[in-house]
Amino acid sequence: MKKILVPFILLLVLLISACSNGSEVKEDKNKKEAEAPKEEQSGTITYQSENGPIEVPANPQRVILLSGYTGNVISLGVNIVGVDVWSKNNPTFAEELKDVEEVSDESLEKIIELEPDLIIAGSTSKNIDKLSEIAPTVTYTWGKVDYLTQHIELGKLLNKENEAKEWVEGFKAQAEAAGEEIRAKIGEDATVTVIEGYDKQLYVFGDNWARGTEILYQSMKLKMPEKVKEMALKEGYYTLSAEVLPEFAGDYIVFSKYADADSSFQETETYKNIPAVKNNRVFEMEGNGASFTDPVTLEKQLAFFKESFLGN
Template sequence: MRKTWLSLLLLFILVLSACGNAANHQKETNAPSAKKEKETMTYQSENGPIEVPAHPKRVVALWGAGYVAAFDVPIVGADSWSKMNPLLQDKLKNAQTVTDEDIEKIMALKPDLIVGLSNTKNVEKLKKIAPTVTFTYGKLNYLDLILEYGKLLNKEKEAKAWIADFQKRAQEAGKQIRAKIGDNATVTVMENFDKQLYVFGNNWGRGTEILYQEMKLKMPEKVKEHALKSGYYAVSLEALPQFVGDYLIVSKYSDSDTSFMETNTFKNIPAVKNGHMFVADAKSFYFNDPITLEHQLDFFKKHFLGQ
């Protein structure tokens, strides 16, 4: 009898202990904890502080999807230009194509963060769907813009590390290229779009930031005069030879008019005749986000240095 009584007492104590542990666990689970990851953070945007998710999971990128994708942040909606970029196909395969007019479509995507440019339409409506951050293109240099995206996405440390590494690699490649082609050799970047030809300054994508800012390659005087301040300049085929330096980078849209490349005017440009013309796919050369920049750097190393 005594043995049975002791067994029951022991069992009762064990049950009480288990209940107490469960209650404590439930209390810890339900109570706010400083150890839990923060759900939101304050981002200092160009328009003031904005409360954004600390770990965004459903971003709608109305511009610059490549910046978001570079930090492996999930994108549920992206602009058509980003969707056309072959470099982003895998990253955006599950993202819907959206514009700033697609309010209902964006709402259905249930984003936790929306990013775009300062001229994005319907910003007030977008703000009601999710925190919305816009950037003024050209207000920041290309590396500072990458850093800002890093801050916005809570990836500042990663952004700083990538920037430092990229600059080092680009500048080293620049030294090698200048040693090969000469310090005074000039390089022109041009593009065909919608039956118009353009030349570019040093901050309008197409690899211009790498060539002119990091590699310190020289820009022809005519390009500097007309495109450096504005970023780009439309030229006629007849005037194009005046803008082309010793080397020519052609950012080509194959689905636009490319007949200019078959003309004698174009073929007789010294850079073209001397085999100093390198042709890139415009759709993968357009932007200056980290993914595109890596592609552009590889392109220049391959064509200038054979690497």
């Protein structure tokens, strides 16, 4: 009798323990679900946009960009189904956008056909109300925050804030380290000027107008000539004539150059006699796509600057 009773008691104890553990697991699961935000349970999150809170997908699958933040979204690994013409024609994104449709804030029917679950636009975009009826639409004011903060904001919107912050910290460290190496080579007082020729106009840029200016002046802490500070730093850019370019030219020149732009000024004696030109210190950068400040573009520009200044 004892031989039968002992196994029976042991089996009973095991059954009670299993039921207790199962109940605890179920209670723990229910507790976690209750504590989780209702938005995440329903597949959405609430994003605090410039215009107030807006409910957006927690894991967007079909994003349309009308604003130029395309590279940010590519960097964060989110699927894109439609982009603005500038993004579509940007050679930096050619591979990633080869099967993506070109759209605008006026091609509403085409946007409807693409069935987006999130639209990202600029604050000056047209038809925001109509776009919002198609899918949650979030707008940004260009330049309202700095380029790195903007990437983190897009990370929040796409529910990838940690990934965005990780990229920002890594990029800052790389750019600052490259800046130290460049300054050690060219000298702490050496100056750099960023120019661009576009549509028969010549421009010089401050420290926050893309074309790599954020990297060169903010992260790398390279110096700009006094004339550039005076005329371009506040507004971000300044239009000038080729005749006065020598007044703005630093020890080094970064030239954001478009293949189809008028660059005949480079054949003039005025240009050829600029010290940076005579010393072979003009670095020509692909102009098409240089006006973006996203991770894909910035990484490309950082590699270009390291190669140009350091030869590596």
